[in-house]
Amino acid sequence: MSTGTAVMSDRILSQSVETAPVHAPLAAINIADWLFTLPDKEYQRCAPPDHKAAGYTSTDDGRPMSINVEMIGTGLVVQHYVAEVAEKQHCHMVSLSDVLTPNGWTSVQVVWDLSVKDNGDGTLTYTNSVTSRPTEEFMEFCDKNGLSFEEAARARQAASGDHCRRETPLFAASIERHAMSRTR
Numbered sequence: 001m002s003t004g005t006a007v008m009s010d011r012i013l014s015q016s017v018e019t020a021p022v023h024a025p026l027a028a029i030n031i032a033d034w035l036f037t038l039p040d041k042e043y044q045r046c047a048p049p050d051h052k053a054a055g056y057t058s059t060d061d062g063r064p065m066s067i068n069v070e071m072i073g074t075g076l077v078v079q080h081y082v083a084e085v086a087e088k089q090h091c092h093m094v095s096l097s098d099v100l101t102p103n104g105w106t107s108v109q110v111v112w113d114l115s116v117k118d119n120g121d122g123t124l125t126y127t128n129s130v131t132s133r134p135t136e137e138f139m140e141f142c143d144k145n146g147l148s149f150e151e152a153a154r155a156r157q158a159a160s161g162d163h164c165r166r167e168t169p170l171f172a173a174s175i176e177r178h179a180m181s182r183t184r
């Protein structure tokens with residue numbers, strides 16, 4: 001397998017945007033704090049049985065990083081999410097993720113965007129957006145395994161879409177609990 005981790009920015013492997021209500025004051029919401037203090041067991045409760053582990057560290061240059069291990073379909077994905085934006089109501093995280101499939105290891109880029117928006121009517125909406133793009137390594141992996149990009153994208157879209165639909169309301173509820181624990 002090549003070490004070609006260059007991201008194929010002109011292709012989308014999967015994309016999912018899901019929303020859920022959050023019942024907490026906007027001023028109490030702090031997604032960055034929630035994300036970088038989320039206990040491992042709470043992460044696991046946000047998408048059982050897919051979420052396996054979460055931890056927090058930093059890049060060599062000191063940027064915050066969230067490490068998440070989860071099953072997406074038949075792939076065990078190790079996410080290395082680096083914060084490009086880490087704010088109270090918005091986090092934009094980018095990972096060059098390792099994926100263990102039944103056919104071996106490969107890599108993909110995953111962009112995870114988390115935000116809470118005030119709807120202007122006293123309600124809040126959490127948006128969970130996840131976009132995956134293939135790497136050169138992933139494209140070589142598909143070729144080696146006789147899989148077209150289109151077939152791989154259909155499978156990833158189905159698995160990732162299902163995963164995001166299940167985790168989004170549970171993430172929203174967790175963010176809400178985190179916010180409410182800060183208002184006491």
